[in-house]
Amino acid sequence: MAVRKVRYYLYLKDVILLSVTAFGGPQAFLAMILDLMVRKRAYITESELWELNALCQVLPGPTSTQTISAIGYRIGGPALAYLSLLVWILPATILMIAAAFLIDFLQESTPGALSFAKFIQPMAIGFIIYAAQKTIFKMVKTAEATVLMMLAAFISFFYHSPYVFPILLFVGGLVTSLNYKNHPREKGDKKLRISWSNFYLWAGILVFAALLGALTKNQSVLLFENFYRNGSLIFGGGQVLVPYLYTEFVEFKRFLSSQEFLTGYAISQGMPGPTFSISSYVGALSMREYGVVGLLTGGFIAAAGIFLPGTFLIFFVIKFWDQLKKYRPVRAALEGINAVSCGMLIAAAYLLFEPLDANLFNVLAIFGTYLLLNFTRLSSPVIIIIGVLAGIGYNLIF
Known part of the structure; x- marks a missing residue:
């Protein structure tokens, strides 16, 4: 023992x-x-x-x-x-809540305080373009997946409601699951032996948080439900989370400005640990009207909401995955889900660029970041530091 x-x-x-x-x-x-x-x-x-x-x-x-x-x-x-789980997410969560405190303090105390982020805001789009390229080459391999990706990008660009995303994911998975015969059969016992406890836990919290939020209109509960729902729907990693958060918290609810969101996303690229930690930054600023307590509460609620669903689901599926993956429709559906996720990522790059001025500085910052990521060995934190120093230098000179 x-x-x-x-x-x-x-x-x-x-x-x-x-x-x-x-x-x-x-x-x-x-x-x-x-x-x-x-x-x-x-x-x-x-x-x-x-x-x-x-x-x-x-x-x-x-x-x-x-x-x-x-x-x-x-x-x-x-x-x-x-x-x-707690040990893994805590450092990044604390760092991103601290970043939210800093951004909020600077904006309250100094007009134009985000001028240091002049370059890292467009640089955030460079990170997304780079992530989109890597993700697309990995996940989109057929003509059908390419069409689904482009349709998802088009719809995500013009329809900004957060409720559009789960519908797109479902439709994408359904479309490619119909082609399951293209996938080879796998031998072995296909009988599923399922323990439903963690599924009930995941679904129960999802429904309870939604009902409690609708009844009480309490912002803490609503915030937890928002992030829990997003954490239950995101396929494809932290970069795919960006369009969800931007649509819901910037365009739909206006808790953050586009400038604040881009600054936070760029900062998150220089942090260690899980990329989903951007949620703590967004959650903290979403409750800044309640002061220090609100910032802390929002940050930790967002972390709990975004990380718990995936944990419940992995505990649920891990026990019968060996049997489940033998079903061809399940494997086929993943192709469509991944393609739609890539389409959302493309739309995110366009949507995040829209509020920025289409000037030479922003264009150079975006493509300069992409080139550094693609053709050099510079790490993300180093690139972010370069961007911050360039912003400070520009303000001192001009």
Whole structure:
């Protein structure tokens, strides 16, 4: 028993280490997991890691967070999984809430305080374009998927309601699931043995939060429901979360300005840990009217709302994934869901550019960022620092 306790402690210590050093997105995160948790610690085998990561990628929610939680679940069950979830998200959550405090304070105390972000706001769009390119080449491989991607981009651009997104995802998955015969059969027992407890937990909280919010109109409850719903629908990682948050909190509810949102997104690219931590920044600023308590409450509520659904779902599916993935319609539906997610990402780049002035400085900042990401080895934090320094220098000179 003592050995098991030490192992749990070591695992949580490794998760803390990852949470403050995992810069560079999902690829760098996976490389660090492979080195630390597979080769050095041998918590799981390499094949188990790839299987868990693949499962997390086909579920809604933050892939890196689900992977960490799933490894914890394999080692020590639900208790360790929830502890590892908390340890993984806490540093990034605190940093992004601190960023919200800073942005709010600067704007309250100094007119034009966001001038230091002159370049990092358009640079955020460069990050999205780069992410879109990587995601599209990975996920869109057929003519049908390409058409779905372009239709999703077109609809997402012209119809900004957050309720359009889940409909698009459902339709995209349904369209490609009809072509399931193109996928090879897999041998083996297909009989599903399902434990529904975590599904009921996920769905129960979703329905309860929606009903409670509708009845009470309490902003904290409504905020939790908003993020919980988004966390239940996001396929494709943190970059796909951007159009959801921008549409709902900037265009639909106007809790943040476009300038504030872009600044926060750029800052989040320089933070370690999960990319979904941008939610804490958005949640904090959404409740700034309630002062310091509101900023803190909004940030932590947003974190809970965005991260919990994916955790519940991975715990639900992990027990019967081996049987589920043998069904060809399930595998076929993922193609359409991924294509629609890519379309939303394309629309996000256009929507985020709209409020900016179409001047030479912004265009150069966008494409300069894209070129640095694509053709150099500079890390995201370094690129963000360059952008901040360039903004400060520009203001001093002009």
